[in-house]
Amino acid sequence: MVDIPDYLTTFPEMSRTELRDLKKGVDAAFRGFSRTYGEGIENFFKPLLHFLVWFEKLLLATPWPLMILILAGLVWLGARSWGLVAGTVAALLVIGYLGMWEDTMFTLALISVATVICLLVGIPLGLLMSKSDRLQAVITPVLDLMQTIPSFVYLIPIIMLLGIGRVPGLIAVCIYAIPPVVRLTNLGIRLVDKDVLEAADAFGASGWQKMFRVQIPLALPNIFAGINQTIMMALAMVVVASLIGAHGLGSVVLKSVTNQYLALGVMNGLAIVAIAIVFDRVSQRFGKRMQKHMEVVHG
Amino acid sequence: MASQGIEIRNLYKIFGPKGEKYIPMVKNGMSKAELNDTYGHVLGLNDINISMPAGKIQVVMGLSGSGKSTLIRHINRLIEPTAGEVVYEGVDVCKMSKSELLQFRRHKTAMVFQKFALLPHRTVLENTLFGLEIQGVDRKEAVKRAERWITRVGLEGFEDHYPNQLSGGMQQRVGLARALANDADILLMDEAFSALDPLIRMDMQTVLLDIQQELHKTVVFITHDLDEALRLGDQIAILRDGAVIQKGTGQDIVLKPADAYIADFVKEVNRGRVIRAETVMRKGQGGDQSVPKSALLETVAKRLSESGADEITVVDDGGQPVGVLSLHDVIGAMVTPSV
Numbered sequence A: 001m002v003d004i005p006d007y008l009t010t011f012p013e014m015s016r017t018e019l020r021d022l023k024k025g026v027d028a029a030f031r032g033f034s035r036t037y038g039e040g041i042e043n044f045f046k047p048l049l050h051f052l053v054w055f056e057k058l059l060l061a062t063p064w065p066l067m068i069l070i071l072a073g074l075v076w077l078g079a080r081s082w083g084l085v086a087g088t089v090a091a092l093l094v095i096g097y098l099g100m101w102e103d104t105m106f107t108l109a110l111i112s113v114a115t116v117i118c119l120l121v122g123i124p125l126g127l128l129m130s131k132s133d134r135l136q137a138v139i140t141p142v143l144d145l146m147q148t149i150p151s152f153v154y155l156i157p158i159i160m161l162l163g164i165g166r167v168p169g170l171i172a173v174c175i176y177a178i179p180p181v182v183r184l185t186n187l188g189i190r191l192v193d194k195d196v197l198e199a200a201d202a203f204g205a206s207g208w209q210k211m212f213r214v215q216i217p218l219a220l221p222n223i224f225a226g227i228n229q230t231i232m233m234a235l236a237m238v239v240v241a242s243l244i245g246a247h248g249l250g251s252v253v254l255k256s257v258t259n260q261y262l263a264l265g266v267m268n269g270l271a272i273v274a275i276a277i278v279f280d281r282v283s284q285r286f287g288k289r290m291q292k293h294m295e296v297v298h299g
Numbered sequence B: 001m002a003s004q005g006i007e008i009r010n011l012y013k014i015f016g017p018k019g020e021k022y023i024p025m026v027k028n029g030m031s032k033a034e035l036n037d038t039y040g041h042v043l044g045l046n047d048i049n050i051s052m053p054a055g056k057i058q059v060v061m062g063l064s065g066s067g068k069s070t071l072i073r074h075i076n077r078l079i080e081p082t083a084g085e086v087v088y089e090g091v092d093v094c095k096m097s098k099s100e101l102l103q104f105r106r107h108k109t110a111m112v113f114q115k116f117a118l119l120p121h122r123t124v125l126e127n128t129l130f131g132l133e134i135q136g137v138d139r140k141e142a143v144k145r146a147e148r149w150i151t152r153v154g155l156e157g158f159e160d161h162y163p164n165q166l167s168g169g170m171q172q173r174v175g176l177a178r179a180l181a182n183d184a185d186i187l188l189m190d191e192a193f194s195a196l197d198p199l200i201r202m203d204m205q206t207v208l209l210d211i212q213q214e215l216h217k218t219v220v221f222i223t224h225d226l227d228e229a230l231r232l233g234d235q236i237a238i239l240r241d242g243a244v245i246q247k248g249t250g251q252d253i254v255l256k257p258a259d260a261y262i263a264d265f266v267k268e269v270n271r272g273r274v275i276r277a278e279t280v281m282r283k284g285q286g287g288d289q290s291v292p293k294s295a296l297l298e299t300v301a302k303r304l305s306e307s308g309a310d311e312i313t314v315v316d317d318g319g320q321p322v323g324v325l326s327l328h329d330v331i332g333a334m335v336t337p338s339v
Helices: A016-061 A064-079 A082-097 A101-131 A133-148 A151-162 A166-190 A194-202 A207-236 A238-242 A249-259 A262-289 B019-027 B032-039 B068-075 B098-107 B124-128 B130-135 B139-152 B168-181 B198-215 B226-232 B250-255 B260-266 B297-307 B327-334
Strands: B006-015 B042-052 B057-061 B083-088 B109-112 B186-190 B218-223 B235-240 B243-248 B290-292 B311-315 B321-326
Touching: A016 A101, A016 A151, A016 A166, A064 A082, A064 A262, A082 A101, A082 A262, A101 A133, A101 A166, A101 A207, A101 A238, A101 A249, A101 A262, A133 A166, A151 A166, A151 A238, A166 A207, A166 A238, A194 A207, A194 B109, A207 A238, A207 A262, A207 B130, A238 A249, A249 A262, B006 B019, B006 B068, B019 B032, B019 B042, B032 B042, B042 B057, B042 B068, B042 B243, B057 B068, B057 B226, B068 B083, B068 B186, B068 B218, B098 B130, B109 B168, B124 B130, B124 B139, B124 B168, B130 B139, B130 B168, B139 B168, B168 B198, B198 B226, B218 B226, B226 B250, B235 B250, B235 B260, B243 B250, B243 B260, B250 B260, B290 B297, B297 B311, B297 B321, B297 B327, B321 B327
Parallel strands: B057 B218, B057 B235, B109 B186, B186 B218, B290 B311
Antiparallel strands: B006 B042, B006 B083, B235 B243, B311 B321
């Protein structure tokens, strides 16, 4: 046996007191920040909370047959597919029959609002990123972090700042779901054919004209792929978000986990899957329909 | 519509981060290879001086890498010059402000591209009115004008097709219609027909010549094809390594090539379609048959062989005899001299 010196087998770590002070210091600093600005931040998100609550109430107050009709209509408008409409109606009927109507409406409200926020923030951010290499270099690692850091980790500061409730849940969902739409908007704009852009320049198009008449329309397939991914990731977050107070199918799944309710957990899980499939198919087909010029090709 | 000519004066383009720094060295005779090897900068254009005539077709010819595509992009400043002037209507395009340049591009120039560069998400009609839309022309008026040009280039009935439903030749007709709809004096054509197969290319050349006869725009036409240059060009400039090595009419270039490089180029040319009667006629008068002095030798040869006459009189625009040509003269001039 070779004698391995001590300094190689034990890591030269920080002393316990130093480490404890460091953690305490960070926690205290954030708590201080949260005490000072917590209320302001909460007030900032108030309108969002009111909107989400109003939207939940609206979905719940709408008579279920009317709701099914509206959803079927939206699916038809987006996808133009009777098969998908029939599937949606069937899924909703089963969901309602199995007693999950109310929770499904909560989840629908959360996902819809989260998606709208992600698109309102994410698409402009992606456009800005496509204009500036420097901004891209700054934002890309942030997006990487948002996608890889375990979501429980950012739940902690969110709870410290905003407590438990709908808005913290919504924010957690948005943090997780926004990266794809930002990335793919940026990528889509950057991939637009240089020759076509040069032609737009040659005809004297201004920056805005180029953006709205050439770049965005040509980037749409990628932007739609991003929107689709964002919706899927938002749905994947509903269980985690229920940890900090989001209502809906996710919170029932959470309850089933802690109480070992197998049937209840599977039922609600499958309801989430059904919503996911509908959202996915509708957004994909809608994206495709906007690209009808790609379908027809000269022989 | 009275078109104006374009004056290109002492134009230099050096690609690289510090292009201006090397202008004096290039002026003192540094070669493209030396600049590239020693300083890592690429000499794109080297002291270009061309007067492009108003209402005529100026062809700029050269092989790939000669700088011809760089040159045409200086006229609407898609590429910033390193030094020099591009003067149109008394204004130096290179000194225009950003908004002046946008207006110049919108109203004075229109461009046709080698790879068509159509907007794939727009129909033929929407592509054609793109320039008008950018100008802010009222939609109804834009549609009306676009439809007229779509008809003019022979695409009637295809208004609602998307570019990828059309063949290459048809796509370039859309490109041409889009440029013409702009109603600009200057028409910039960057290897516009190079991507088309030979028959379609001839066809498009004819379309262009027809339209030009009617509109008299100031056309700048880039090509690597000498036959195309000779067919279309009222004036031709030949570019090599970023410098102009010969300027003149097609006849000048075929009959008096400036150097061995150009001589090599023009060897294969069908002289009968380039040289005109007045260039090779002798003094005198012969026979009662006559041809105008601007007639191509091919036409003269055809007339002579059909009529069976030995000689034919060459007449000026007023019908006055100015010279004579025999079948022997004509054939002698049409054969490429062996060097």
